[in-house]
Amino acid sequence: MAEEILKPEELLQISHRPPVTDWMETPINIRKGMYCYASNPKSVEYVGLPNARPWNPVEDDWKLPENWQEIIHQGFKERLEKFRSFKVFMDICVRCGACADKCHYFIGTGDPKNMPVLRAELLRSVYRNDFTTVGRILGKVAGARPLTLEVLKEWWYYFFQCSECRRCSVFCPYGIDTAEITIMGRELLNLLGLNIDWIATPVANCYRTGNHLGIQPHAFKDMLDFFVDDIEEITGVRVEPQFNKKGADILFITPSGDVFADPGTYTCMGYMMLFHFLQERYGLDITWSTYASEGGNFGFFTSHETMKRLNSKMYAEAKRLGVKWILGGECGHMWRVINQYMDTMNGPADFLRTPVSPITGTRFENAKSTKMVHITEFTADLIKHGKLDLDPRRNDHLKVTYHDSCNPSRGMGLFEEPRYVIQNVCNHFYEMPANTIREQTFCCGSGAGLNAGEDMELRLTGGLPRANAVNYVRAKHGVNMLACICAIDRAALPALMEYWVPEVDVTGVHELVANALNLPGQNERSTDLRGEELPGSAGAAEGEADEE
Amino acid sequence: MNARYMISALAVIVLFLVVLIAVQVPGLRYVFGIFIPYLALLTFMVGFIYRVMDWTRSAVPFRIPTTAGQQKSLPWIRYAPFDCPSNKGGVLVRMILEVLTFRSLFKNTRMRLREGSRLAYQLEIFLWVGALAFHYAFLAVLVRHLRFFTEPVPFFVQLVENVDSFFRFEFVYPVVQFGLPGVFLSGLVLLAAVTYLFLRRIFVPQAKYISLAADYFPLFLIFAIALSGIYMRYVTKIDVLAAKELTMGLVTFHPTLPEGVGSVFYVHVFFVSVLLAYFPFSKLMHLGGIFLSPTRNLTTDTRARRHINPWNYPVPVHTYEEYEDEFRDKMIEAGLPVEKMPVENLVEEEKKGVSHGRGNS
Numbered sequence: 001m002a003e004e005i006l007k008p009e010e011l012l013q014i015s016h017r018p019p020v021t022d023w024m025e026t027p028i029n030i031r032k033g034m035y036c037y038a039s040n041p042k043s044v045e046y047v048g049l050p051n052a053r054p055w056n057p058v059e060d061d062w063k064l065p066e067n068w069q070e071i072i073h074q075g076f077k078e079r080l081e082k083f084r085s086f087k088v089f090m091d092i093c094v095r096c097g098a099c100a101d102k103c104h105y106f107i108g109t110g111d112p113k114n115m116p117v118l119r120a121e122l123l124r125s126v127y128r129n130d131f132t133t134v135g136r137i138l139g140k141v142a143g144a145r146p147l148t149l150e151v152l153k154e155w156w157y158y159f160f161q162c163s164e165c166r167r168c169s170v171f172c173p174y175g176i177d178t179a180e181i182t183i184m185g186r187e188l189l190n191l192l193g194l195n196i197d198w199i200a201t202p203v204a205n206c207y208r209t210g211n212h213l214g215i216q217p218h219a220f221k222d223m224l225d226f227f228v229d230d231i232e233e234i235t236g237v238r239v240e241p242q243f244n245k246k247g248a249d250i251l252f253i254t255p256s257g258d259v260f261a262d263p264g265t266y267t268c269m270g271y272m273m274l275f276h277f278l279q280e281r282y283g284l285d286i287t288w289s290t291y292a293s294e295g296g297n298f299g300f301f302t303s304h305e306t307m308k309r310l311n312s313k314m315y316a317e318a319k320r321l322g323v324k325w326i327l328g329g330e331c332g333h334m335w336r337v338i339n340q341y342m343d344t345m346n347g348p349a350d351f352l353r354t355p356v357s358p359i360t361g362t363r364f365e366n367a368k369s370t371k372m373v374h375i376t377e378f379t380a381d382l383i384k385h386g387k388l389d390l391d392p393r394r395n396d397h398l399k400v401t402y403h404d405s406c407n408p409s410r411g412m413g414l415f416e417e418p419r420y421v422i423q424n425v426c427n428h429f430y431e432m433p434a435n436t437i438r439e440q441t442f443c444c445g446s447g448a449g450l451n452a453g454e455d456m457e458l459r460l461t462g463g464l465p466r467a468n469a470v471n472y473v474r475a476k477h478g479v480n481m482l483a484c485i486c487a488i489d490r491a492a493l494p495a496l497m498e499y500w501v502p503e504v505d506v507t508g509v510h511e512l513v514a515n516a517l518n519l520p521g522q523n524e525r526s527t528d529l530r531g532e533e534l535p536g537s538a539g540a541a542e543g544e545a546d547e548e
Numbered sequence: 549m550n551a552r553y554m555i556s557a558l559a560v561i562v563l564f565l566v567v568l569i570a571v572q573v574p575g576l577r578y579v580f581g582i583f584i585p586y587l588a589l590l591t592f593m594v595g596f597i598y599r600v601m602d603w604t605r606s607a608v609p610f611r612i613p614t615t616a617g618q619q620k621s622l623p624w625i626r627y628a629p630f631d632c633p634s635n636k637g638g639v640l641v642r643m644i645l646e647v648l649t650f651r652s653l654f655k656n657t658r659m660r661l662r663e664g665s666r667l668a669y670q671l672e673i674f675l676w677v678g679a680l681a682f683h684y685a686f687l688a689v690l691v692r693h694l695r696f697f698t699e700p701v702p703f704f705v706q707l708v709e710n711v712d713s714f715f716r717f718e719f720v721y722p723v724v725q726f727g728l729p730g731v732f733l734s735g736l737v738l739l740a741a742v743t744y745l746f747l748r749r750i751f752v753p754q755a756k757y758i759s760l761a762a763d764y765f766p767l768f769l770i771f772a773i774a775l776s777g778i779y780m781r782y783v784t785k786i787d788v789l790a791a792k793e794l795t796m797g798l799v800t801f802h803p804t805l806p807e808g809v810g811s812v813f814y815v816h817v818f819f820v821s822v823l824l825a826y827f828p829f830s831k832l833m834h835l836g837g838i839f840l841s842p843t844r845n846l847t848t849d850t851r852a853r854r855h856i857n858p859w860n861y862p863v864p865v866h867t868y869e870e871y872e873d874e875f876r877d878k879m880i881e882a883g884l885p886v887e888k889m890p891v892e893n894l895v896e897e898e899k900k901g902v903s904h905g906r907g908n909s
Contacts, residue, residue, distance in 0.1 A: 012665055018757035048864070082859055084606040085842045091599075092837030095763050097755040098652075098675060101659040107667065117758050134829050141555055143760040169614045173646070173653040173679070174834055175843035177614060207866045208874075217875050218882035244885050290884060291868050304609075305863055312865040320868055340612050344855045366621045366634075370851040377621055384624060411612075413619030413632040413848060420625070435657055435669035439616040439631070468667040 005033070005456055008500060011464075016101070018112040024125070024145060028154045030057050033457030034109075036160060036450065039200030044193055046204040047306065051193025057156065062149070068192050069147055073130055075191045080131065085180045090127045092174050093120060099168035099178070104442050105161050108461030113158050116168035116178040122155055123185055156194050159185035161458060163447030164301070164333075165406035170439050182448070187303040195302060199449035202298040206310050210293040211256035217290035223259050224288070227269045234531070236523035239276035241288055244321065248287035249358060251318050254329025254375075255296040255487035258508070264490040266529045267330060267508025273517055274379070274510060277388070280520050282359045286327065292317035295334040296487060300341075301449040308345040311337060314372070315346050325355035326372040330508050332447065332486030335374060336411035343370040360385040374408075376417040376485060376509060383424045389518040394525060395426040397535050398481040400512070401473045402431070403466065403493070404441035405486035415439075418485050418509050425516035430477040436469035444484075446492035459492065460499050467500035474501055482506050553750070556764035560772055560819075567818040571811050580814050581794060582803040588821035595828025600836045609857040611850045614843040634849040643845055647838060650679055675748070682741035686770075688712055688734035689777075696795040735781075739774045742767055766832060769823050776816040786813060 005011075019026060035057055044052035055063045065071065080087045099116040101107060106114040113119060121143070128135030128144035135144030145151065164179035189195065202212035209216055215223065224241050232238045242248060254271065258264035278284035292313040299306035318326050328338060343349065352371040355364040362381045364373045382388050402422055408414040415438050423429050436442055445463025473479040482493060482504050493506040515528045527533055570576040617628025633639045645651040658672035691708045695701050713730035746767045749759045780786040790806040791813060797804040827833070839845065847853070872879065872886055879886050880893060 009665075012661075014661060016659075016661075017753050023757065080606060082607055082609060084603060084608050084840060085612065087606045088603055088837050088840050088842070091603075092831065092834040092841075094831045094834055095755075095758045095760065096653075096675060096679070097752065097758055098656050100754045100758070102657075107659055112754070112757055115754065115758065121758070132829075141761050143762060166614055169843050170616050171652055171655055171657075173650050174838050175614060175646075175652065175841040177612070177843045180612070180843075208871075210871065216878060217884055218878040221882050221884060246885070290879070291871050309863045309865050312863070313868075316865070316868060338851075340850045341610055343851065344610055344857050345860065347854055362622070364621075365852060366619065366849070367851040369854045372851070380625075381622055384622070410614050410616070413615035413617060413628070414621075415618045416625045417621065433669075439614075440655075440657075465667055468665075472666075 005460065005499075011457070011461060014108065014110040014461075016106075016110045023112060023118060023121075024140070028150060028157055030153065030157055032058075032454075034161065034455060035157060035458075036196035036198050036452045036455045039193070039195040039197045043197070043200040043204035044195065047207050047309070049193065049195075049200075049302070049306070050191060053193065055193075057153075062153070062192075062194070064149075064152075064192050068152075071191050072147060072152075072188055075188050076127070076130065079184055079187065080127075083180070083184065085177065086184050089120065089176045089180060090124055090131075093117065093124070093176055094174075095121075096173065098171050098173065099176075102168045102171050103162075103178075104165070104167070104445060104465045105163075105458070105462045108445070108464040109458075111161075113154070114161060116172075116176075116181075119158050119162055119178055120176065120181045122151070122158060123181060126151060152189075152192075152194075155185055156189055159189065160196055160450065161462075163406070163443045163445070163450055163462070165443040165447055166410040167406070167440065167442065170410065183300075183304075186301060190303050190306075196449065196452070198452040199298050199301045202449075203302055203306060203310065206294050206298065210289075210291045210313060211259075212294055212296060212298060213256045213260050215256055215259065215293065217293075220256075220259065220290045220293055224268075224272070227265065227272055230529075231269055231273060234527055234529060235273070235519050235525060237273075237276065237519045237521055239272050240279075241272055241275070242286065243288050244290060245285075245287035246321050247323075248321060249285040249324050250287070250327050251292070251314075251321060251323040251325075252286050252288055252327045252329065253292050253295045253314055255331040255334060256294045257296070257487035257491055258329065259293075261491060263494065263506055263511070263530075264487055264508065266511040266514075267487075267490065269529055270508065270510030270512075270514035271329060271375070273514040273519060277517055277519055278359060278382075282387070284358060287321065287323070289317045289321070295329055295331045297334060297337045298449055300333055300337050304345075307337060307341065311342055312346050314338075314342065315349050315352075318349070318371075319351050324353045325367075326352070327355075327375055327378055328372050329375050330485035330487065330510060332405040332407040332488055334407075334487075335414070336407035338370060338372050339412040342372070357381055359387050374412075374414060374417065376414065376421050379510070379513060380417040380420045383421060388513075390425055390513075390516045391518055392425050392427050392516045393536075394515045394528065394534055395512055396428070397528075397532075398426060398507075398512070399428040399430065399477060399479045400426045400481045400483050400507075401470060401477075401479045402429070402437070403444070403470075403482055403484040403489060404437050405484055405489055406441060406443050406447060408485060409439055409441050414485075418483075421509055422483055422512060425512045428477075430473050430479055432469040432473050436465065442466040442469065444486075444489045444492040445496060447488055451488055451492050456495070460496065463492070463496040464500065466493075467496050470497065470504055471501045474504055480504055483509055483512060485509050552759060552761045553746075553764040553768075555761045556768050559765060560768040563818065563822060564772065564815060567815050568811055571814040577805055577814065580818050581805050582798065584821045585798060585817060588824040592824040592827050595825075596833070596836060599828050599833050600840070603837065603840050607858050608842055608846075609859060611846045611848075611855040612842055613846045613848050615848050619848060632848045634852070635847055639845060639847055643839070646844055650676055650683075653679060674744075678741055678744045678748070681737050682745060685734045685738035685741055689732075689738055689774075692732065692734065696792050697799045699796060731782075735774055735778050739771065739778065742771045742774065746771070762830060766823070766826070766830065769819055769826070773816065773819045773823065776812055776819065780810070780812050780816065784810060784812060786810060 041052040125145045126147045162182040166179045169177035205214035258268040299310040349371045354368040355373045442465040446459045497504045615632045617631025620627040620634040629638045630641045653676045656672045657669040694705045712732045787808045790808045793806040
């Protein structure tokens with residue numbers, strides 16, 4: 001893989017000037033490095049989705065059902081009736097172009113079909129042809145075109161080059177949301193079995209084992225036990241996570257990516273240390289679940305129905321265990337799903353109680369129906385009430401900036417909580433430029449299931465705007481740590497940083513919290529959670545002396 | 549290749565020639581002065597209502613507002629009541645700001661790749677200014693024209709006229725006479741804004757690439773409407789009383805065709821009719837659609853108040869029981885609690901005197 005990737009200066013040869021040929025006349029070129037492999041038929045079959053068969057996007061024959069055009073037409077019609085968003089967004093775009101240069105994939109690739117407006121036109125052109133009188137009569141003059149195999153391939157290629165980040169929807173004068181367009185486009189493609197494997201297999205895994213990575217219950221416990229050892233080594237304190245515990249106060253659910261791979265694992269250790277502290281100090285009774293062991297939801301990238309099927313585990317497990325409410329870890333699209341979909345799909349969660357922090361007594365009124373609280377809301381509240389024993393100096397070796405993850409930003413509005421937490425556990429915090437954070441934040445380039453290895457060029461180009469902004473604060477303030485609250489970020493950003501801004505590492509917010517958190521009975525800590533020497537600690541002082 | 553705007557320009561020119569030639573035939577004046585305006589207005593009204601009703605027939609299964617500001621969460625965190633409105637009042641303000649000030653468009657930035665490697669984003673205000681100028685000028689023109697359809701003329705029409713003709717400039721020479729009667733700014737601003745919106749579609753490469761014939765056609769049409777209006781008012785000095793006789797005839801359903809309004813008047817009326825009839829079938833429906841946009845018109849308190857999906861249906865799920873059935877042995881071995889302990893395990897545990905395993909409660 002590595003040798004095939006162009007050098008940064010080569011990748012930066014981006015032309016944002018559209019080609020001479022009209023977009024409808026420009027043939028699709030499914031290019032290596034820009035697409036993800038096709039879904040594994042076993043995964044598709046496991047969850048009972050249509051047309052499971054081996055297929056390859058670069059081959060001519062996609063092995064579609066004979067009546068595929070009719071399937072799409074019917075599916076299109078059904079969705080126009082079921083989703084007002086879809087119907088209105090098909091009709092009212094005036095093509096003003098304000099969205100064009102808001103998309104990180106367009107900025108990074110210059111491919112005009114990555115302009116949100118054209119991505120939507122890929123569907124609209126067929127919509128006009130199939131569902132509007134003007135389109136039927138005037139055809140191409142009205143911007144209409146029939147659904148051919150070529151058009152379908154274009155859909156597939158470009159709807160898997162959108163990370164559903166919603167940045168364009170902030171700027172659209174009518175609020176047209178390309179995430180909505182892409183969600184519909186992918187639903188239609190899935191009717192023909194046209195998913196990518198980086199989504200299809202996690203979905204099947206999650207359905208079976210409770211998490212995307214297919215970690216079975218005993219292995220899940222093993223992995224957390226492994227962290228228990230690590231934490232003991234660093235702090236001298238042995239934490240005791242609880243699993244599937246009936247009658248616990250709170251069920252904790254976080255993306256499985258944090259159990260599995262660095263640097264998410266340090267965030268996971270962070271949660272464990274925080275919970276241990278709260279258990280020791282205040283008697284907090286919190287449990288993990290091996291059944292609801294996934295916060296993320298790749299069903300969201302497949303279809304609304306698949307999203308609902310996977311998400312159902314959260315409430316089901318909360319009910320089975322008899323907890324009072326649910327606490328959710330740091331994850332991006334997980335929180336879009338919880339905040340805007342879960343209660344509607346799988347609620348009402350009337351068997352749970354309005355979340356109340358047992359430590360501060362704060363009632364989370366904003367979550368009183370869904371009954372699920374974001375961990376940065378929970379921790380910010382703890383800090384505000386002075387309930388944590390923090391020594392931010394243990395993060396003094398870090399100059400931190402914060403990447404707003406797309407979904408908690410534009411699908412939830414979670415901006416201040418994580419910042420408040422970071423600023424209380426770190427002494428050196430610097431914001432990236434205003435046009436690249438908060439509601440204008442840029443995607444990591446790998447969201448919505450595009451975090452595969454084979455589409456690395458897409459990820460690196462799509463992540464360019466984010467990396468560029470990080471590079472700005474690196475040069476200006478010497479930033480060396482990029483904090484985020486999303487597991488896909490933690491999986492994707494390290495590769496992005498390594499490529500564009502090699503001096504900067506990636507962390508979850510609760511890793512920073514745990515670095516600063518004093519555990520009752522801990523040893524003097526000489527390293528952070530990553531095992532790196534802390535400046536000013538005994539070990540580091542010795543090291544420095546040796547060098548001299 | 550400029551086929552897209554050439555087609556639109558050609559369409560407007562053809563329409564112009566059709567009406568210009570047709571109204572030379574006295575009989576056809578009835579068609580263009582009375583029949584077509586009625587038909588166009590009817591098409592507009594029925595079409596507009598139908599389209600909006602059609603949208604409202606589609607469900608709103610989820611509450612999916614774009615949150616463009618801090619959510620309402622902890623009491624000590626200041627939230628953004630209009631960018632992330634947690635209640636209907638906030639949504640109302642958000643919608644008003646969106647509809648009246650084009651707030652989202654105001655945020656527009658322009659991306660540039662500087663020195664080959666540095667991305668910069670700068671405020672791009674021109675599209676917002678152009679759009680705002682266009683829409684408000686159009687509104688002012690529309691209100692002014694109520695003079696032709698009301699008797700007596702309402703005070704606000706007079707008010708708009710007074711404001712609109714605030715700037716006076718008059719050339720009164722034997723050869724050129726301009727500015728008498730007073731100059732209405734709105735008409736000129738409208739013309740200038742339409743020209744700008746057209747030019748940016750031609751000269752901004754991305755805008756040009758995405759523009760369809762349907763994007764140029766209304767611009768040309770509105771340009772033609774404004775131009776013909778200005779021409780009548782300032783150059784040919786239309787007999788306003790005759791024009792009003794016709795328009796009042798239309799609104800009172802006693803249509804008459806007065807003499808002396810001139811061909812350009814019919815051109816003007818015909819273009820307006822075409823615009824009205826075209827409206828419901830086109831992107832111009834964004835006038836109605838903006839009010840129904842689910843990313844703007846819904847509250848963000850989605851975790852505090854449950855939203856009902858009218859077509860929510862049960863789906864197949866993988867239950868805990870199925871999960872435990874598959875992994876029970878491994879769970880027991882790892883010391884994880886299970887719901888159903890197999891008999892042999894229970895016997896074994898009794899032998900060992902172990903009591904763990906069957907839940908923690």
